[in-house]
Amino acid sequence: MKRNMTTSDYLRLVASLDDIDRRIVSLLQADGRMPFSHIAREIGVTEKTARSRVLDLIEQRVMQITAVTDPSVLGYGASALLGLTTRPDRPATKIAQELQKIPSIDYVVVSTSRYSLFAEVLCKDRAALQSTIENEVGKIDGIQSIEAMPYLSFHYQLAHFAAAKNKAESETGVRPREIDEIDVRIIRSLSEDGRKPFLQVADELDISEGQVRLRFKHLTDTGTVSVIALINPMSLEFRSMAWVAINVASGHRVMDIADALARLANTTYIVICAGRFDILTEFICQTDRELLDVIEKNVRSLPGIARLEISIYSDLYYKRLTPMRDEATSSRAEKV
Structure with missing residues (x-):
């Protein structure tokens, strides 16, 4: 079985989008299957222009329209977030470029924290995960240490960023079912x-x-799946992002804390994990001040949180997942 069949190209970060492209992305983040005719009416352009703009954004790798779901549905049975420290003589951005070449990695963060880099690894099983860490990540020049935080449960994802920022009570996000x-x-x-x-x-x-x-x-x-326009959130001016790693206090259920975090505005991704921390949560905000307010007012005040550690993103490299395929399936496809 092939370990991972993710797309080869990461989403491209753009400094800014014009008003029409921004409005198109916003509509497709809400509904990735919205007809071109509906997009055209909403933003006041011709259907031909709407179609052309959407196809250009996809071709330029600014966005990808895909189904967001529990990774296990796509064949990924073992996942982990890796916290990496690096040698001072090799820039973290250079190492990030090397990490992007590993097919099993779908998400790379350059950070200013305990870890210089984070990399999310998704594999068929624990053996494949261990092999990726040892034989691929571990061999990259400049990596000083690797701390693996294996996922025990994918808990919540909301890649519609405007909905995450202004979260409605009815918003369930994507959860495993x-x-x-x-x-x-x-x-x-x-x-x-x-x-x-x-x-x-x-x-x-x-x-x-x-x-x-x-x-x-x-x-x-x-909430089993959401078909949306996947885009690097930094392209939409969500420039203040962070992993918030949480230890749950004794006497409190990890699942209850994860549910409480999912209800908070600005949360986009939550996993329950093993290792140093109990929960990993991603927050997206537009400014550092907004991020500070969210953490101070909403996160620290939650009962049951013993300790948290914040890792700010400096850069983000992001690609969608596509299904794993076995060798037999791949061979048949190639013959066709």
């Missing part, structure tokens, strides 16, 4: 192209288009 094999195959198909026509998905799965539509609606209504 039990689904059947047909639902898994629908999600995997849409992770490759979130705007793929339902008829094409139905043909791939040999079921009716109506069944695909009904199942997709149920998957989105329950």
Whole structure:
């Protein structure tokens, strides 16, 4: 089995987007399958212009439209966040470029904290994860130490950043749920192209288009999947981002604290992990002042938090996940 079938290109960080592109991204973050005609009406341009702008943003790797879901649905059975320290004689940004070449890594952060770098690794199983750490990450020149924080549970993700900043009580984000094999195959198909026509998905799965539509609606209504425009949040001026690592106080349930964090504005990603910390949470804000307010007023005040450690992002490299495929599947695809 191949370890990981992520896309080869990371999302490109752009200094700024013009007003039309920004509004298009905002609409597609809310609904990645929004028809071009609807986008055109919302922003006051022709359908041809809307279509051209969307395709340009995808081609330039500013955004990717994909299905966001629990990584295990895509075949990733073992994941970890790696905290890396580096030698002073090798810039962290150079090491980050090397980390991006490892297929199993989908997320690299340059940070100013205890760790110079963070890298999220997603693999088929624990053996593959260990091999990646030892034989790929560990061999990069300039890495001084590696601390692995293995994920015990993916808990919450909300990659619609405006919704995360202004979180409604009804916002559930994406969470792991039990689904059947047909639902898994629908999600995997849409992770490759979130705007793929339902008829094409139905043909791939040999079921009716109506069944695909009904199942997709149920998957989105329950927060099992969200088809959105994935974009580097720093391209949308969320320039103050941080990993907040949390230790839970004795007598409190880790799951309860994770649920409380998911309800907070500005949280986009939560995992329950092993190692030095109990919970890893990502926060996105537009300014450092906003980030400080969120942490001081909302996070530190939560009952059950014994200790937290904040790691500020200096740079972020980010790509979507696509499904893992076994060798037999890959061989058949190549012959076709």
